[in-house]
Amino acid sequence: MxxxxxxxxxxxxxxxxxxxxxxxxxxxxxxxxxxxxxxxxxxxxxxGAAITLAAWNDSEFAQGTFTAGAFNLEGSTDGSTYGENPVATPATLGFTANPVNLAPGDVVTAPFAVRLDDATTSNATVTVSTQSSTGGLIGLTYSLTRSTAFGCGEAVTGTLITAGQALGTTPGSVTFALTQGAGTDPGAPVNLCFRITADDDLVQSQTGSTTWEFAAQSQ
The missing domain is CATH 1.20.5 (Single alpha-helices involved in coiled-coils or other helix-helix interfaces)
Structure with missing residues (x-):
């Protein structure tokens, strides 16, 4: 029970x-x-289900490769042979008249050309300035012009420094453009002409020199 x-x-x-x-x-x-x-x-x-879900993951990766270009300015005093002209050994301008026997009223000229070499990969802006001057330059003025071809007898296409500029000085902001070459060719040259004028203030027997700088900067 x-x-x-x-x-x-x-x-x-x-x-x-x-x-x-x-x-x-x-x-x-x-x-x-x-x-x-x-x-x-x-x-x-x-x-167990929570651990399996937490194991999912994924990643993405990206990479870049960088190579620098080349840049070099060269000059010529004859319009055909171009080369390096550093400050220690500047190119000597070939004046059409003897600049060591100047008298008031004399005018002497010298052509010069610059271009970018065949390895340059950028266009450039060139600034003209006076790098240094020595001795006596009293009574001497100059101008700087561009021309269609090499030589001071060619047609003038532009004026960079107007006549009457005291030798040994350069105005500010004197610039011109240079273009890079195509393929294995150098860039097109810019043909220049220096014109030096002796006036009545020229001092007898004085001797002096001036060096211009053409500083190129890539664009």
């Missing part, structure tokens, strides 16, 4: 009385381990 067993159950702070048979208690005890095993398996499955 089964006897009723009284059990107290607390729900929300309220006590209830419940009758439980011995057989019902045994069935609950046998079922409890199965419930715990199922819950434990569910927890393991949840952790």
């Amino acid at each position: 089964l006897r009723p067993v009284d059990a107290d159950i607390h729900l929300g702070g309220t006590m209830f009385a419940q009758e439980t048979t011995t057989a019902e208690t045994g069935q609950r005890r046998r079922k409890a381990p199965k419930v715990r095993a199922i819950l434990a398996g569910g927890l393991v499955l949840g952790v």
